[in-house]
Amino acid sequence: MTLDEAFDKFKIKYKKAMVTGGAGFIGSHICEALVTRGFEVISIDDYSAGKDMNLEHLKQYPNFEAIKCDVTDLENLEKAFKGVDVVFHEAASKKNICLKDPRRDLQVNGGGAFNMAELCVKHKVKKLVHASTGSVYGEAVKFPQDENHPLNPVSYYGVSKLAGEKYVGAFHHLYDLNTTVLRYFHVYGPRQEFSEYGGVVSIYVRNLINSEPPTIFGTGEQERSFTHVNDVVLANIVVAASDETNGEIYNCASGLKVTINELAESVLEYFKSDLKPVHEDWLVGDIKKFQIDNSKIKALGVEFTTDFNQGLTQTIDELKEYIANAQKS
Numbered sequence: 001m002t003l004d005e006a007f008d009k010f011k012i013k014y015k016k017a018m019v020t021g022g023a024g025f026i027g028s029h030i031c032e033a034l035v036t037r038g039f040e041v042i043s044i045d046d047y048s049a050g051k052d053m054n055l056e057h058l059k060q061y062p063n064f065e066a067i068k069c070d071v072t073d074l075e076n077l078e079k080a081f082k083g084v085d086v087v088f089h090e091a092a093s094k095k096n097i098c099l100k101d102p103r104r105d106l107q108v109n110g111g112g113a114f115n116m117a118e119l120c121v122k123h124k125v126k127k128l129v130h131a132s133t134g135s136v137y138g139e140a141v142k143f144p145q146d147e148n149h150p151l152n153p154v155s156y157y158g159v160s161k162l163a164g165e166k167y168v169g170a171f172h173h174l175y176d177l178n179t180t181v182l183r184y185f186h187v188y189g190p191r192q193e194f195s196e197y198g199g200v201v202s203i204y205v206r207n208l209i210n211s212e213p214p215t216i217f218g219t220g221e222q223e224r225s226f227t228h229v230n231d232v233v234l235a236n237i238v239v240a241a242s243d244e245t246n247g248e249i250y251n252c253a254s255g256l257k258v259t260i261n262e263l264a265e266s267v268l269e270y271f272k273s274d275l276k277p278v279h280e281d282w283l284v285g286d287i288k289k290f291q292i293d294n295s296k297i298k299a300l301g302v303e304f305t306t307d308f309n310q311g312l313t314q315t316i317d318e319l320k321e322y323i324a325n326a327q328k329s
């Protein structure tokens, strides 16, 4: 299904969307898809990691509003709910931040999801799509990993995100809230955070722009199921538009397997660089092997059509300019 076909169904149900984490990487792409098609959109972000520049191109649209608000601040969050009929909850404290302040991360990833679900019930929101993560599975004990794989997260991040999706599930069961959980894996694309808190693709691009070698933790043979952000946006719109997704959880991953060594090689090749990757110790909680079963979400018509090499090239093309602009400001 194309994004336009998914929106044909979506527009029958919804007029006004809230996107939390709207100034972040994935949230800003969801905002863009909605705003440019004429939906009313409210972005909620505390800008702890999000950037104003991610939403700059949407400010010209009268149907778009960006509000600075913390999802743990229930009182202020509630003020933004008027008329909202669909919510995409992307706001989260990410992996590396969690290592530094796991209590705060539990408040944001667990408590924030609780607040969102509670307010969705109170304001009769028709649909809550909740962004979760493959990190809730922990190290795989059987392959391929479908949605019924045991949940044994090995990082603070994975535990707090699991708390978030479980709260969303509880509100679904207790109050019939229409929810869908998407477990993302290794999303990449333009506007991804490139600091030490960012994704490996954008970090490597920043390294190469600054003539630094990419760092590989461990052997580099760890696999990633890189998934382009456009395909993640499609997944969000499809599950929101579909009737059969109520109360369901879906793996949202391309199914690709790319090692970190292969990624480093591709990025070095793009930059025609002679630099050699630097190897460091494994990161705590890093998952080494993924083999994701994405058949459940594909059955809804979500196709992961972005070719990795093309997606990577286009991402690096855009990230080069993005990082240069961000480093200037």
Ligand SMILES: NC(=O)c1ccc[n+]([C@@H]2O[C@H](COP(=O)([O-])OP(=O)(O)OC[C@H]3O[C@@H](n4cnc5c(N)ncnc54)[C@H](O)[C@@H]3O)[C@@H](O)[C@H]2O)c1
Pocket: 020, 021, 022, 023, 024, 025, 026, 027, 044, 045, 046, 047, 048, 049, 050, 051, 069, 070, 071, 072, 089, 090, 091, 092, 093, 094, 108, 112, 131, 132, 133, 134, 161, 183, 184, 185, 186, 187, 188, 193, 199
């Ligand atoms: N990028 C990935 O590969 C990936 C993989 C798995 C899951 N996810 C999930 O997808 C979602 C979006 O991730 P992303 O990659 O776009 O990250 P991101 O850091 O770019 O975006 C998250 C946004 O949430 C905002 N935020 C953080 N704490 C907040 C708070 N207390 N109140 C309001 N806003 C807050 C940040 O400022 C940021 O703009 C997250 O829920 C994340 O856990 C992402």
